[in-house]
Amino acid sequence: MFLKVRTIEDIMENYAPATLKEDYDNVGLMVGDSDASVTKILVALDCTMDVISEAVDNGCNFILNHHPLLFMKPKTITRDTLVGRKIIELIKNDINVYASHTNLDSACGGLNDIATEILGFNNYKIIEPSKNFNYDDSHSGIGRLVCLDQPIILGELCENVKKTFNTEAIRYVGDHNDLIKTIAIINGSGEDFFYESIKLGADCIITGDTKYHHVSDLKEEHIALIDAGHFATEWTPLQIFGEKLKKQLIQDGYDNEVIISRKSQDPYKTI
Numbered sequence: 673m674f675l676k677v678r679t680i681e682d683i684m685e686n687y688a689p690a691t692l693k694e695d696y697d698n699v700g701l702m703v704g705d706s707d708a709s710v711t712k713i714l715v716a717l718d719c720t721m722d723v724i725s726e727a728v729d730n731g732c733n734f735i736l737n738h739h740p741l742l743f744m745k746p747k748t749i750t751r752d753t754l755v756g757r758k759i760i761e762l763i764k765n766d767i768n769v770y771a772s773h774t775n776l777d778s779a780c781g782g783l784n785d786i787a788t789e790i791l792g793f794n795n796y797k798i799i800e801p802s803k804n805f806n807y808d809d810s811h812s813g814i815g816r817l818v819c820l821d822q823p824i825i826l827g828e829l830c831e832n833v834k835k836t837f838n839t840e841a842i843r844y845v846g847d848h849n850d851l852i853k854t855i856a857i858i859n860g861s862g863e864d865f866f867y868e869s870i871k872l873g874a875d876c877i878i879t880g881d882t883k884y885h886h887v888s889d890l891k892e893e894h895i896a897l898i899d900a901g902h903f904a905t906e907w908t909p910l911q912i913f914g915e916k917l918k919k920q921l922i923q924d925g926y927d928n929e930v931i932i933s934r935k936s937q938d939p940y941k942t943i
Contacts, residue, residue: 673924673925673926674709675709675710675921675926675928676706676707676708676709676710677701677704677705677706677707677708677709677710677734677768677770678706678707679710679926680710680713680734680736680770681700681701681706681770683917683920683921683924684736684770684772687772687776687779687781687782687917688772688775688776688778688779688782689775689779690775691775691804692774692775692778692779692802692804692812693773693774693775693778694774694814697740697773697774697775698740698742698743698744698771698773699740699771699772699773699774699775700770700771701768701769701770702719702737702740702741702742702769702770702771703741703742703759703762703763703767703768703769704734704762704767704768704769704770705768708733708766708768710733710734710768710928711731711732711733711734711928712730712731712732712733712734712928712929712930712931713732713734713735713736713917713928713929713930713931714726714727714730714732714734714735714736714931714933715735715736715910715911715913715914715917715930715931715932715933716735716736716737716738716933716935716936717737717738717739717903717906717907717910717933717936718737718738718739718936719735719737719739719741719758719762719769719771720935720936721754721757721758721761722935722937723735723933723935723936724758724761724762724765724767725935726933726934726935727765727767728765728767730931732767732931733765733766733767733768734767734768734769734770735767735768735769735770736770736772736914736917737769737770737771737772738771738772738773738776738783738906738910739771739773740771740773741755741758741759741769741771742755746759774814776913777814777859777860778802778812778813778814779812780811780812781916782812782913783859783860783906783909783910783913784814784815784816784857784858784859785816786909786912786913787816787857787859787905787908787909788816788818788857790836790908790909790912791832791833791836791857791878792832792836793816793818793855793857795818795819796816796817796818796857797816797817798811798812798813798814798815798816798817799813799814799815799816799817799856799858799865799868799869799872800813800814800815800865800868801813814858814865815856815857815858815862815865815868815869816856816857816858817854817855817856817857817869817872817873817874818854818855818856818857819853819854819873820852820853820854820855823851823852823853824851824852825848825849825850825851825852826844826846826847826848826849826850826851826852826876826896827848827849829852829855829876829878829898830842830844830848830898833878833898833900834900836908837900837901837904837905837908838904838908839900839901839904839938840942841942842898842899842900842901843882843897843898843899844896844897844898844899845887845890845891845895845896845897846876846891846894846895846896846897850875850876850896852875852876852896853875854872854873854874854875854876855874855875855876855877855878856869856872856874856876856877856878856879857877857878857879858877858878858879859879859880859905859906859909860879860880860881860902860905860906861879861880861881861902862877862879862880862881863879863881863882863883863886866886866890870893870895874895875894875895875896876895876896876897876898877890877895877896877897877898878897878898878900878905879897879898879899879900879905880899880900880901880902880903880904880905880906881899881901881902882897882899887899901938901940903937903938903939903940904938907936907938911932914930914932915930915932917930918930
C-alpha cells in the first residue's frame with residue numbers, strides 16, 4: 673500500500689499519544705509534510721547532521737527520532753546556527769522528521785517498559801503515572817518500579833545493566849555486595865524522579881545523566897545508583913521499538929524499509 677507521512681503519524685499516535693508527553697516537551701512532526709509519500713524510514717536517537725546524511729545516503733525521506741529536533745522555538749532558520757543548518761538540509765532533501773520523546777518513554781510498551789523487560793523484569797509498576805486524566809490507560813507514566821522476590825547483589829545487577837545496554841562503562845553508587853530488593857528504572861535522565869522512587873521504596877535506581885550533588889545525596893541515604901548513560905539507556909530500547917514499528921508496517925500491508933541508524937552514537941567516549 674501507499675505509505676504517507678500522515679500514516680506514520682497515526683501509527684505513532686496510537687503507540688504513544690502526544691497527550692502523554694511531559695509539559696516541557698515538544699513531540700510530533702518537526703519538519704515535513706503530512707501528505708508526502710514515504711520512501712524509507714530511518715530510526716535514530718537524535719537528528720544530527722550525520723544522521724541526516726545517513727538518511728540521504730540510504731534514500732530515506734522520513735526520520736523517526738526520540739529527541740526532538742525543535743525543543744524550543746527557533747528565532748531564525750539560517751546557516752548561522754546548527755538547528756538552522758539541519759532544517760535547511762532536511763528541507764533541501766525533502767526529509768520529514770518526527771519526534772516521539774517523553775510520550776514514548778511513558779507509553780505502555782514504550783521505552784520505559786522495554787528497558788525494564790530487557791533487563792529481565794516482567795512484573796513492575798509505574799513510578800509516576802501519567803498526569804493526563806483524559807488518557808484512559810493506567811499503564812502509562814514515567815519510570816518503572818520492580819519489587820524482587822529474591823534480592824540481587826548490586827555487583828551482579830551492574831553487570832546485567834552493562835551487558836543489556838551494550839555499554840563499555842557504567843558508574844555506580846553503593847557497595848558491590850549490597851542486596852537490592854526494589855529497583856527503579858528510568859531511561860535517559862531520571863533525576864527528577866529520584867524522590868518519588870525512594871518514596872516508593874526503591875533501594876537502587878537505574879538511569880543515566882546523573883549529577884554529582886544528587887548522587888552524593890543518594891549515597892548518604894544508602895540508595896544504590898547505576899548510571900549507564902543517557903545514550904545507552906535509550907538507544908537500545910529505541911532500536912527494539914524500531915523493530916516493532918517495522919513489524920507493524922508489514923502487518924498493515926506496507927513494505928517500506930525501516931533502517932536502524934548506524935550513525936546514532938554516544939557523544940561521550942571512554943578511555
